Amino acid sequence: MASRFIRIAVAYLVIGGTLGLYMGITKNFVLMPVHAHILLAGWLSLAMAGVIYKHYPTASSTRLASCHFWLHNLGLPTFMIGLAYMMTNGHELPGGVLPIGATAVLLGFYCFALNVWRTVRD
Numbered sequence: 273m274a275s276r277f278i279r280i281a282v283a284y285l286v287i288g289g290t291l292g293l294y295m296g297i298t299k300n301f302v303l304m305p306v307h308a309h310i311l312l313a314g315w316l317s318l319a320m321a322g323v324i325y326k327h328y329p330t331a332s333s334t335r336l337a338s339c340h341f342w343l344h345n346l347g348l349p350t351f352m353i354g355l356a357y358m359m360t361n362g363h364e365l366p367g368g369v370l371p372i373g374a375t376a377v378l379l380g381f382y383c384f385a386l387n388v389w390r391t392v393r394d
C-alpha cells in the first residue's frame with residue numbers, strides 16, 4: 273500500500289513540474305490552480321500518506337486505507353481534468369465532473385483521517 277501511494281505520487285510530481293515549466297515558458301498561468309493541486313493534492317498528499325502507511329503498517333492494511341486509495345486516485349485525475357477544462361473554457365463547469373472528482377478526493381481524505389485516528393498509536 274505504501275509503495276503504491278509513493279509510486280503514484282512521483283507521477284504527479286513529474287506531471288505537475290512539467291506543467292509548471294510549461295506555464296513559465298509560455299507565460300500563460302491559466303492552469304496555475306491545476307499545477308498547484310497536482311503538486312499539493314497529488315505529489316505531496318499522496319507521498320505523505322505513503323510515508324505514514326509505511327511508518328504505521330497497521331494503518332495500511334485496513335478497508336479505510338483501500339477506500340482512501342481508490343477515492344483519492346480515481347477522484348484526483350477527474351478533479352484535475354474537470355478543473356483544467358473549467359480554467360480553459362471561461363470558468364464553465366464541465367457537467368458534474370469537477371464536483372464529483374473533488375468530492376471523491378475529499379471523501380478519501382475523510383477515510384484517511386478516520387483510519388489514522390483509529391490505528392496510529394506509538
Ligand code: HEM
Nearest residue numbers: 288289290292293294295296301304307308311312315316
Ligand atoms: C519544476 C518545478 C516547478 C516549476 C517550473 C513551477 C512553476 C510555477 C509557476 C510558473 C507558477 C506560477 C507563478 C505565478 O504566476 O505566481 C507556479 C505556481 C505555484 N506552484 Fe509551482 N512550479 C514547480 C514546482 C512546484 C512544486 C514542487 C510545488 C508544490 C509542491 C508547487 C506549487 C505551486 C503553487 C502552490 C503555486 C501557486 C502559487 C500561488 O497561488 O501564488 N510548484 N509554479
Ligand code: HEM
Nearest residue numbers: 304305306308309312313314316317374375377378379381
Ligand atoms: C478535495 C480537495 C481540494 C479541493 C476541492 C480544493 C479546492 C480549492 C479551491 C476552490 C481553491 C481556490 C482556487 C482559486 O480560486 O484559484 C483552492 C486553492 C488552493 N488550494 Fe485547494 N483544494 C483541495 C485540496 C488541496 C490540498 C490537499 C492542498 C494542499 C496540500 C491545497 C492547497 C491549495 C492552495 C495552495 C491553493 C491556492 C492555489 C492557487 O493560488 O492557485 N488544496 N483549492
